[in-house]
Amino acid sequence: MIKPDLLKCFIAAADTGSFSAAGRLLGKHLATVSGNVARLEDELGVQLFNREGKYPQLTEAGLNLYDGAKVVVDSVERFTRNAVHLSEGVPARFTFAVHEDIDFQVFAPLVKQAQQRWPHMRIQISQQSASAIFNAVREHEVDLAFTPSLEGNSQFYEFQAIGHCDVHVVCGKQHPLARKQSVSNDDLMSHTQVLSADMNQQDALYKSSVMSPSLCCVNGHTNLVQLVKAGVGWAMVSSVNQEVDSNLKILSPDFVQTSLTVQYDLIWQKNQPLNEVQQFFQSNIKRLINN
Missing domain, CATH: 3.40.190.290 (D-Maltodextrin-Binding Protein; domain 2)
Incomplete structure (x- = not known):
């Protein structure tokens, strides 16, 4: 199986136009980059660079394999990053509910930022009535919700007063x-x-x-x-x-x-500490409301 490090050296050399520049980009010695590219050529059985001139030039085979190499490296890096997030407690799924009387458009940029920050995470959005939201939080069907304050129900959930709309x-x-x-x-x-x-x-x-x-x-x-x-x-x-x-x-x-x-709260499951994703939404929504 081809190691991603070999593909990274190939891609860097193709992007920068020389093995020395690729080394500087990757923080590796020239000999390491050149050796890794040569090893990759041996494993593939094709010549990726023409080395006759001052600078290495991609061969037709190198050009043909370049895009595929980038896809493999990007996939490995994404897989590794997602695994790290999961190991750090970032959930695989996040469900966010917003009271149906609120225009959800103002929250859309936060969802985009969360998706870019945790691309592995499946984000589920719902707009519901206050009673439906309270029930969903109590049944652990919603991770975080933005809803009008309702006195007397806090025994079923944790909450933070966010501000007035x-x-x-x-x-x-x-x-x-x-x-x-x-x-x-x-x-x-x-x-x-x-x-x-x-x-x-x-x-x-x-x-x-x-x-x-x-x-x-x-x-x-x-x-x-x-x-x-x-x-x-x-x-x-x-x-x-x-x-x-x-x-x-x-x-x-x-x-x-x-x-x-109208006073609004963020609510979540009873006796559950906020994870990294919930904290992200909490801090940004509070800033949004109080600006």
Whole structure:
């Protein structure tokens, strides 16, 4: 079986154009690089470089085998790196849940960074209602979740208060409320309110949020925003980074005397210390929320 070190010397010599430059690149002596390339040629039974000139030139066989050598070396390095991560406690799979009323788009860059950092790890993302998230964490089906704070349930999970997300009252730009200079409580009551279907009618948050007798309930942030943009009604939407869809009009109704916010937590399994991946998401989400 051909050793990856021999292939690395071959690739470095081809990339740099000389055995001495390849040695400097790899931190090896010229004789070692030259010897490894010669040994590789013996094992393959083909000549990889023409050595007649001042600098070695790839032969046709060398050109033909170059791409395959890179694939083998990259695969071995990736395999070794993945094995090291697993031995250090990085999980083979990571499941991250986000409350369905939050626009997941703001978390997408974190997922990309995690995938690049731990390419072996299978990342699973879900958006669920608060009750579904709590149950999934309790059943060890979710490794980390971002969800509104819910008092009285912490005996089932570990948690960290992350911060407040802004809540905006919005409507579509073609909605009648968008043309008003000021919006009264009576104005809101006279139009349909689009509401998250996740809200429990017995919760204080539900009772304080519902203002209109005409309601349209829907699951998920994306669906709620689509209905508002279509002119179905107005809504209260949560925003992690204070940005709101450009097709929505932010209203300042009479009842809003101060900024509306919702407290969010990160939660995970009870009595489980955070691993490296969970810590990565924890620190970055906290920074994202508090910027």
